[in-house]
Amino acid sequence: MATEDVGAAGGQIAADGLGHGDIHGDIHRDIHGDVHDDANELNTDTTPDDGSLVFEVRKSIKRFRDDPAWTYRKHARDYLATFDRRGYPFSLGPHGCAVRDLLQGSLHGQEVSLFHLLAWQRSGKADVAYTYSVAVLPLPRVLPATAVTSRRLGSSRVEKIPALNRVTGRGRNLPDLGTHLVHYCADDPDFAALISTYAMERLMHRARLGWRIERNRMIGWTHGRTTYEDLLSLAETLRAIIDDFPAEAWDWPQPQDSGSGIPRNGLGKHRAPTRKSFLRRVLRAVLIRAIWRRPPPRPDRTED
Incomplete structure (x- = not known):
């Protein structure tokens, strides 16, 4: 990512409407929340992880951390500050967010960032940390703010939080676009x-x-704390989606332009995939999980 883009994104903290309390809450949790991280690993949006999955995730982190092709950081508050906090999945933590186990490396010659996100939300008299697994890929240029979410991720808690920043953008829900499988929200419906x-x-x-x-990057996410092999598979899926964008997407006018003269599908209509290799890339994203996944290791409590 270009330095100016990172700086611009980092400078959005004030524009995003994040007050002193939000920032202070994140710092407090970064400093004091680590003691409880391991104890709260089982707190996710879905059913709690069992002990074997927690063990697999820890072993997965260790494998990537020991690989010289990847750089690892346990905490990355400066990296978190580069994101628009009023868009999914960061907006799902209205009482604070924290990046954990950030791994950065290369996927098919392009940078990729993988991490777990802790998102705090008030529940009764206590803050509950929901966990998400996130992959970030760069885009060739800035594109209109767009969010597409599988309805399998939906819940009453998630759906009442905007997918896009409503303060600095014009994001609106598009219930007539596509099918019942996903939910669309976009600054530019066309x-x-x-x-x-x-x-x-x-x-x-x-x-x-x-x-x-978000500007010139795509942020993919799912519920829970997955292994980093599964996160890499998620990144492969994002790469396949990006590669299927039509040529018109990369020539799309900047948000302030009208966009006249660009062919449109119209709301509620699907575009046919433009690349014959799309399904092949989808299968590749599925197969990479099998390639990376290893037989479950025997528990060795002295190892981690």
Whole structure:
């Protein structure tokens, strides 16, 4: 990512409407929340992880951390500050967020960032930390803010929180676009219609995936604390979705332009996939999980 883009994104803290209390809450949790991280690993949006999954995740982190091709940071508050906190999945933590176990490396020659996100929300008299697994890929250029979310990720708690920043953007829900498999929210409905395909929706539904375009990067996420092999598979799926964007997407006018003269599909209409290799790339994303996954290790409590 270009330095100016990171700086611009980092400078959005004030524009995003984050007050002193939000920032203070994040710092407090970064300093004091670590003691409880391991104890709260089982707190997710879905059913609690069992002990074997927690063990697999820890071993997965260790494998990537020991690989010289990846850089690892346990905490990354400065990296978190580069994101728009009023868009999914960060907006799902209205009482604070924290990045854990950030791994950065290369996927097919392009940078990729993988991490777990703790998102705090008030429940009764206490803050509950919900966990999400996140992959971030760069885009060739800035595109209109767009969020597409599998309805399998939906809940009354999630659906009442906006998918896009309503303070600095014009994001609105598009209930008539696509099928019942996913939910669309976009600053530019015509752009969302342009990149919408049924193949993408089916893929996202099966993977229980949500993604959001934030300037010149795509943020993919799912519920829970997955292994980093599964996160890499999620990144492969994002790469397949990006590669299927039509050529018109990369020539799309900047948000302030009218966009006249660009072919439109119209709301509620799908575009046919433009690349014959799309299904092959989808299968590749599924197969990488089998390639990376190893037989479950025997518990060795002295190892981690």
